[in-house]
Amino acid sequence: MEFSLKNEQQQLLSKMATNDGHGENSPYFDGWKAYDSDPYHPTRNPNGVIQMGLAENQLCFDLIEEWVLNNPEASICTAEGANKFMEVAIYQDYHGLPEFRNAVARFMEKVRGERVKFDPNRIVMSGGATGAHETLAFCLADPEDAFLVPTPYYPGFDRDLRWRTGIQLLPIVCHSSNDFKVTKESMEAAYQKAQEANIRVKGFLLNNPSNPLGTVLDRETLIDIVTFINDKNIHLICDEIYSATVFSQPEFISISEIIEHDVQCNRDLIHLVYSLSKDLGFPGFRVGILYSYNDAVVSCARKMSSFGLVSTQTQHLIASMLSDETFTDKIISTSSERLAARHGLFTRGLAQVGIGTLKSSAGLYFWMDLRRLLRESTFEAEMELWRIIIHEVKLNVSPGLSFHCSEPGWFRVCFANMDDESVRVALRRIHKFVLVQGKATEPTTPKSRCGSSKLQLSLSFRRLDERVMGSHMMSPHSPMASPLVRAT
Amino acid sequence: MLSKKATCKSHGQDSSYFLGWQEYEKNPFNEDRNPLGIIQMGLAENQLSFDLLESWLARNPDATMFGSNGGSIFKELALFQDYHGLQTFKTELVEFMAEIRRNKVRFDPQKLVLTAGATSANETLMFCLAEPGEAFLIPTPYYPGFDRDLKWRTGVKIVPIHCSSLNGFRITKAALDEAYDEALKLNLRVKGVFITNPSNPLGTTMNQDEFNHVISFAVSKNIHIVSDEIYAGTVFDSSKFTSIIEAIMDRNLEKTDIWSRIHVVSSLSKDLGLPGFRIGMIYSNNETLIAAATKMSSFGLVSSQTQYLLSKLLGDKKFTRHYIQENQRRLKKRQQVLVSGLQSYGIPCLKSNAGLFCWVDMRNLLSSNAFEAEMELWKKILYEVGLNISPGSSCHCTEPGWFRVCFANMSQETLNLSIHRLQAFVTSNGDGNYQNQKLSTRISRRNSLVVS
Numbered sequence: 001m002e003f004s005l006k007n008e009q010q011q012l013l014s015k016m017a018t019n020d021g022h023g024e025n026s027p028y029f030d031g032w033k034a035y036d037s038d039p040y041h042p043t044r045n046p047n048g049v050i051q052m053g054l055a056e057n058q059l060c061f062d063l064i065e066e067w068v069l070n071n072p073e074a075s076i077c078t079a080e081g082a083n084k085f086m087e088v089a090i091y092q093d094y095h096g097l098p099e100f101r102n103a104v105a106r107f108m109e110k111v112r113g114e115r116v117k118f119d120p121n122r123i124v125m126s127g128g129a130t131g132a133h134e135t136l137a138f139c140l141a142d143p144e145d146a147f148l149v150p151t152p153y154y155p156g157f158d159r160d161l162r163w164r165t166g167i168q169l170l171p172i173v174c175h176s177s178n179d180f181k182v183t184k185e186s187m188e189a190a191y192q193k194a195q196e197a198n199i200r201v202k203g204f205l206l207n208n209p210s211n212p213l214g215t216v217l218d219r220e221t222l223i224d225i226v227t228f229i230n231d232k233n234i235h236l237i238c239d240e241i242y243s244a245t246v247f248s249q250p251e252f253i254s255i256s257e258i259i260e261h262d263v264q265c266n267r268d269l270i271h272l273v274y275s276l277s278k279d280l281g282f283p284g285f286r287v288g289i290l291y292s293y294n295d296a297v298v299s300c301a302r303k304m305s306s307f308g309l310v311s312t313q314t315q316h317l318i319a320s321m322l323s324d325e326t327f328t329d330k331i332i333s334t335s336s337e338r339l340a341a342r343h344g345l346f347t348r349g350l351a352q353v354g355i356g357t358l359k360s361s362a363g364l365y366f367w368m369d370l371r372r373l374l375r376e377s378t379f380e381a382e383m384e385l386w387r388i389i390i391h392e393v394k395l396n397v398s399p400g401l402s403f404h405c406s407e408p409g410w411f412r413v414c415f416a417n418m419d420d421e422s423v424r425v426a427l428r429r430i431h432k433f434v435l436v437q438g439k440a441t442e443p444t445t446p447k448s449r450c451g452s453s454k455l456q457l458s459l460s461f462r463r464l465d466e467r468v469m470g471s472h473m474m475s476p477h478s479p480m481a482s483p484l485v486r487a488t
Numbered sequence: 489m490l491s492k493k494a495t496c497k498s499h500g501q502d503s504s505y506f507l508g509w510q511e512y513e514k515n516p517f518n519e520d521r522n523p524l525g526i527i528q529m530g531l532a533e534n535q536l537s538f539d540l541l542e543s544w545l546a547r548n549p550d551a552t553m554f555g556s557n558g559g560s561i562f563k564e565l566a567l568f569q570d571y572h573g574l575q576t577f578k579t580e581l582v583e584f585m586a587e588i589r590r591n592k593v594r595f596d597p598q599k600l601v602l603t604a605g606a607t608s609a610n611e612t613l614m615f616c617l618a619e620p621g622e623a624f625l626i627p628t629p630y631y632p633g634f635d636r637d638l639k640w641r642t643g644v645k646i647v648p649i650h651c652s653s654l655n656g657f658r659i660t661k662a663a664l665d666e667a668y669d670e671a672l673k674l675n676l677r678v679k680g681v682f683i684t685n686p687s688n689p690l691g692t693t694m695n696q697d698e699f700n701h702v703i704s705f706a707v708s709k710n711i712h713i714v715s716d717e718i719y720a721g722t723v724f725d726s727s728k729f730t731s732i733i734e735a736i737m738d739r740n741l742e743k744t745d746i747w748s749r750i751h752v753v754s755s756l757s758k759d760l761g762l763p764g765f766r767i768g769m770i771y772s773n774n775e776t777l778i779a780a781a782t783k784m785s786s787f788g789l790v791s792s793q794t795q796y797l798l799s800k801l802l803g804d805k806k807f808t809r810h811y812i813q814e815n816q817r818r819l820k821k822r823q824q825v826l827v828s829g830l831q832s833y834g835i836p837c838l839k840s841n842a843g844l845f846c847w848v849d850m851r852n853l854l855s856s857n858a859f860e861a862e863m864e865l866w867k868k869i870l871y872e873v874g875l876n877i878s879p880g881s882s883c884h885c886t887e888p889g890w891f892r893v894c895f896a897n898m899s900q901e902t903l904n905l906s907i908h909r910l911q912a913f914v915t916s917n918g919d920g921n922y923q924n925q926k927l928s929t930r931i932s933r934r935n936s937l938v939v940s
Contacts, residue, residue, distance in 0.1 A: 012712075012749065017616035017780035024783065061563045068562055077797060082545050086538045092763040127604055127788035128569075134787050138641055139494045164615055164641070164784070202491075268489070283569040284792030286604075300494040303501060304641070307611055308604045308788035312764030313797065 021163035027383065028053070028155040028402035035396040042421055050426050053396040055211065055364045056417035057245065057281040059338040060331055064280070067327050074320035076313055088312045094305050096125050100315040103322035104289060108274060110328055111244045116256040118291065124301045125315075126288035127308025129241050129275035133160040135290060135304045136271055139297050140235045141167045141202040147237070148172050148190050149205040150182045152212055152367075152403035152410070157205065169205070170194055173406045176369075179358060180213055182221055187228050203235035204228070209242040209252060212403050212412035213367050214360030216250055222258045230265040237271050244279035244332055245416075246362040247340035259293070267293035276318065278364060280331070285314045339364070342415050342423065349427040353434040364416040368397070371409030373437050382408040393433045395426060498640040504866060505530065505632040505882035512876040519902065527906045530876040532688065532844045533897035534722065534761035536818040540811050541760070541801075548800060561796070568792040571785050573602040577795040580802035581769065585754060587808060588721045593733045595771060601781040602795070603768040604788030606718050606755035607637050612784045613751055613770060614642040616777055617712050623647050623676040624714070625667045627659050629847075629883035629890070631688045638682070647671045647678070650886050653849075656838065657690055659683075659698045664705045680712030680749070681705065686719040686729065689883050689892035690847045691823075691840030693728050699735040703746070712749045721759025721812060723842040724820035748774040756798065758844060759815075765794045819844070819896060822903065826895045829907035833914045844896040848877075851889030853917065862888040873913045875906055 023029075031053045040048035072078040076085045091097060101120035108118050126132035141147065143166025149157060150172040161169055172190040174180040187204075194201045206225065208217045217225075229236045238255040246252040255272065259265055272291040277283035287310050292298050310318075322328055347357045347366060358367040374381040379401050386399040389411075400410035415423065500506070508530045517525035568574065575597065582595035603609040618624065620643025626634065627649040638644055649667040651657040664681070671678045681702055685694045694702075706713045715732035723729040730738075732750055741747060752771040757763035767790050770781050802808055826846055827837045838847040854861040859881050866879040869891075880890035895903055 012774075013616055013777055013780065014619050017777065022780070022783040056567060058563070058567065061566070064566075065562050077545050078549065079546065082542060085542055085545060086535070089538075089541075089762045089764050090533055090535060092757070092766075127608075127786075131787045139491055142491050142493075145491075159783075159786075164787075277569075282566045284566050286569075286789050286791050294490075296490060296494065300490070300499070303499045303636070306605075306636070307608045307641075309766050311766050311791035311794040313794050314791040317793065 016164060021159065023155060023159040023163070026155050026158075026402050027386070027399055031386075031390050031396040031398060034390045038394075040394070040422065040425070042425075046425075047394065049390065049394045049396050050422055050429070051396050051417065052414045052426065053398045053412075054417050055278065055414050056283065057278055057335070057339075057364050058417050058419075059281075059342065060335045061281065063327075063331055063334060064321075067321060067324070068317075071320060071324070074317050076316055081316075084316065088316050091312045092309070094125070094302055094309060096123070096310065097312060097315045097319055099319040099323065100310070103319045104274075104287075106325070107322040107328055108243075108289075108291075110325070111279070111332060112252075112254045112257065116254065116260050118256070122291050122293070122298050124290040124292070124298060125305050125308070125310045126290050126301075128277060128283070128286045128288040129239065129273050130156065130160050130288065131286075131305075131308035132273040132275070132288045132290040133157065133237070133239070134163075134165060135301050135308075136203075136235075136237050136273065136292075136297075137161045137165040137167050138304060139300045140237075140271075141165070143167065144200070145202040146170045146194055146199045147203040147205045148187070148194070148201060148234075150174050150180075150186075150207075152180070152400060152405035153205075154207060154211045155398075155402050155404075161205065167202075168199065170199065170201070171404055171406075176358075176407055176410070179215070180210075182217070182225065184224050184228070187225070191232065201232070201234055203237055205237045205239070206255070207239045207241075208255070209240075209246060209362035211242065211363060212365060212398070212400075213358055214363035214365060215358065216246060216252045216362050218250065219253055219258070219262065222253060222255065223263050226255070226258055226263050226265050229269055230263075233266070233269070235269045235271060237273060239273040241273065241275050241278050242363050243274070244335065245339055245364055247336045247343060248361040250361055252362060268297075269294070271297060279335070285318070286310060287314060287318060339416060345423060346413070346415050346427065350430065353431050355430070355434060358410075365412050365414040368411045368413050369409065370411055371407070373434070374409050377408055379408045385409075386411070389433070393429050395429060493641055498636065500632065500635040500640070503632050503635070503882045504863070505878050508866075508870055508876040508878065511870055517874070517902070519899075524874065526870065526874045526876050527902060527909070528876050528897065529894045529906060530878045530892070531897050532758065532892075532894050533763065534758055534815070534819070534844050535897050536822060537761060537811065537815045540807075540814060544801060544804065544807050548804070565792040565796050569789065571602075571782055571789060573600075573790065574792060574795040574799060576803070577799035578602070580799050582771075583805075584802045584808055585720075585771075588759065588812060589729070589731050589734065590727070593731050593737070599771055599773060599775075599778055601770040601778060601785055602790045603770060603781075603785050604766040604790060605757065605763070605768040606716065606753050607633065607768065608766075608785075608788040609753045609755070609768040609770045610634070610637045610714075610716065611640075611642060612781050612788075613714055613753065614638050614644045615784060616780050617714075617751075618642070618644045618679040621645065621676070622679045623671050623674075624680050624682045625649050625664070625671065625678060626682045627651050627657075627663070627684075627687075629657070629689050629880055629885035631684060632878070632882045632884075634682070644679075645674075645676055646682075647674070647676065648884055648886075649681075653838075653887055653890070656692070657687075657847075658695065659701055661701045661705070664701055668705075668709065678709065678711055680714055682714045682716070683732070684716040684718075685732065686717075686723060686842035688719060688843060689845060689878065689880075690838055691843030691845055692838065693723060693842055694730065694735075696730075696735075699730065699732075703735065703739060703741070706749065707741075707744075707746050710745070710749075712751065713746075714751045714753065716753045718753065718755045718758050719843050720754065721815065722819055722844055724816050724823065725841055728841050748772075748777075751777065760811075765798070766790060767794065767798060822895050822900075825900070825903060826893065826907065829904075830910065833911045835910070835914065838890075845892050845894040848891045848893050849889065850891055851887075853914065854889050857888060859888045865889075866891070869910075869913070873909050875909060 035049045035051045038048045040050040073080040075081045076088050101123040105118040105120040146168040172186050270293045274289040276287040290301050356369040398412040512526045512528045515525045517527040578597035582597050623645040649663045756767040836849045878892040
């Protein structure tokens with residue numbers, strides 16, 4: 001009965017509506033489902049699952065809310081702002097409010113330390129970065145064409161780039177042996193493989209700073225990539241959604257700087273994706289930005305933006321907020337400090353129990369190395385470990401498999417979407433778990449090359465707590481470089 | 489270098505519908521700053537009832553997202569990206585939709601998908617209901633934007649159901665059958681019928697005969713019915729509007745297959761006059777469709793800030809009831825001004841009871857019964873008379889000489905001026921036979937402006 005009903009639906013609706021292209025059957029989302037059915041709350045559900053699988057930035061809402069309260073005219077619903085209501089509410093031009101585009105361009109420049117200029121006329125709105133990616137895929141490629149993308153990568157790309165567009169994503173496999181850096185060899189290999197399979201490569205999708213790694217690409221790698229795409233005459237889509245989440249060295253270098261200062265290339269191939277969902281913590285407002293150096297792409301993408309324009313009510317708010325440069329300076333620097341503190345707290349806390357993390361300087365997460373906790377070096381073992389972490393340790397972390405990582409044992413852990421108390425609880429749980437696991441799989445020699453030392457089984461929980469509580473008081477500008485933290 | 493989609497013309501923006509807008513942008517009318525400019529009558533916007541919205545805002549400071557808690561709502565909203573949408577908003581929205589339909593239909597918020605405008609809703613439905621290369625049948629004339637929204641990125645084809653002025657452009661069984669046969673000849677698999685009710689550009693609501701034809705047809709062919717009801721709140725006389733859902737229920741078909749093949753699209757852009765806020769929706773009884781469309785809405789969600797504002801606005805039932813009635817009253821009055829103004833100079837309009845526009849019969853002004861003549865006339869009206877109206881050909885009308893003229897996106901004074909301009913143009917052409925007399929047209933235009 002169920003089979004025939006499903007079959008019937010499949011004939012009634014399109015393949016797209018009934019296939020798995022939405023990507024939600026990935027393990028990335030299973031953890032969320034576990035969280036949704038048993039969410040942690042300090043008083044109401046202290047044993048619930050802590051959400052560490054959602055890359056949200058909740059660290060600076062105090063500053064943002066203060067600004068909104070002090071700037072009532074930014075809302076068209078207040079007495080001060082209501083005189084703009086009608087003008088804003090009827091404005092449906094897909095160019096977007098000029099003040100919105102100007103403010104966003106300015107903000108993007110500021111985030112890049114004023115090292116480049118952005119032309120507001122190249123700013124195209126989209127339904128979040130999600131919409132921007134899909135739009136670019138529609139503009140740059142035909143069904144069956146492919147984009148190359150370095151692994152590990154954000155699981156949402158599988159849906160955003162492929163589902164309704166029919167394009168393929170081909171991996172450029174990266175390895176922990178060199179900290180998952182993209183190399184010339186790996187790019188060539190991926191390209192050759194596509195050629196051999198008769199797949200037409202139209203683009204290269206880059207995420208910088210990287211999700212899930214949290215690393216920023218160095219200048220040399222960026223130059224190599226631009227050279228590569230220029231030689232092959234393929235597009236480069238650079239998702240810089242985490243550009244203002246950089247909290248330490250090395251600094252972020254935008255692709256816009258590379259093409260401006262470092263290497264000649266055909267600019268018609270260069271496109272940026274941006275959003276305010278990560279830097280400012282506004283995923284609900286759906287402010288996606290597509291920026292292209294290619295006039296035809298700007299024109300086409302702008303027409304397509306009709307399918308996902310930013311609400312003018314939101315454009316108006318964002319225009320006001322981002323044109324207040326005192327505020328934007330403050331939020332960029334404060335966010336960076338708080339992210340550094342939070343990141344340091346977690347990575348040091350993990351290092352104390354011998355858990356390594358990939359050294360990173362950006363993002364709302366870190367890439368955690370649990371390879372030595374695997375029963376064996378397989379993805380089945382990774383899934384087993386992950387299920388234990390979700391259901392017994394009660395933390396929703398994201399398994400590397402869901403990011404198409406080539407090596408089992410890596411997990412992405414988000415740290416900016418919770419308050420300090422949740423952080424302490426999460427660390428306690430991890431410590432407890434690792435100590436228990438440690439007894440079962442105690443290594444005699446370090447297996448990984450990261451140099452993690454033996455587990456300190458003698459530490460009591462209370463002493464661990466004290467260390468955890470104490471460590472966040474340390475200066476965020478000089479995080480303790482524990483030998484246990486993975487060095488680049 | 490770019491995709492086929494990027495380089496083809498399926499975005500539809502080379503249509504005269506959009507070219508007229510571009511000309512308007514270059515020379516827009518402004519009472520004080522540019523009194524000789526082009527008056528925009530090609531944009532179906534509702535600007536008649538903003539005072540009602542503004543006074544509601546003044547009375548309801550909580551809608552600012554702060555209330556008395558001092559900020560907690562802002563953070564929650566800023567983080568809220570759940571594609572199921574804000575429950576309070578969806579609950580209020582379905583009640584508002586029911587209110588517009590005289591509560592003859594009740595809607596379940598769980599069967600509603602929020603989208604970035606009806607533009608996105610329509611495209612999403614095509615992605616979900618048809619494969620590339622399959623077809624939907626659409627009665628002509630139809631909204632020019634459908635060429636982009638339904639076809640461009642989806643690869644779906646449109647096959648027209650030709651409607652004629654002989655019977656007031658009503659859908660007939662013969663026209664449906666003919667369209668289906670045409671699709672077969674073109675080797676296209678028909679997946680559904682797409683109706684707009686109330687109609688854009690006609691401004692009419694579907695009658696019972698039309699419902700009988702469309703529903704029987706969809707049942708017998710086992711295909712979908714998509715009903716774009718975006719203008720439902722602009723019906724001057726509510727009793728004359730029947731939603732497709734009501735029509736199906738009236739025929740006792742809720743427990744049959746067709747029930748899961750009925751899909752309604754709507755938006756707050758026309759009823760409430762808020763096109764900038766991008767609030768669209770899909771409503772369907774088909775759970776699989778709702779699940780798929782909900783996931784697809786990730787590509788165009790409604791800003792949570794906007795969902796919150798509207799949940800408050802629509803939650804004020806006293807306000808919505810008053811708004812719906814008053815808005816309809818003003819639209820009716822405005823429509824009558826245009827209709828009678830044109831009538832007095834021998835320009836008839838199709839009898840309509842809804843919409844933000846009239847479907848105007850200018851066949852008498854054509855130099856010949858041809859689309860070239862329609863384009864000539866359109867250009868004269870655009871450049872010499874200074875009115876951007878939409879030619880029937882851009883709406884795929886099969887008969888030349890019809891124009892869609894909008895009346896709700898301007899002040900009363902501007903509407904009067906546009907009527908004067910058109911009257912002067914008609915008068916300068918004697919008993920209605922159009923002569924190519926540029927000089928007299930220029931003089932008469934100058935005179936009409938002096939008069940105003």
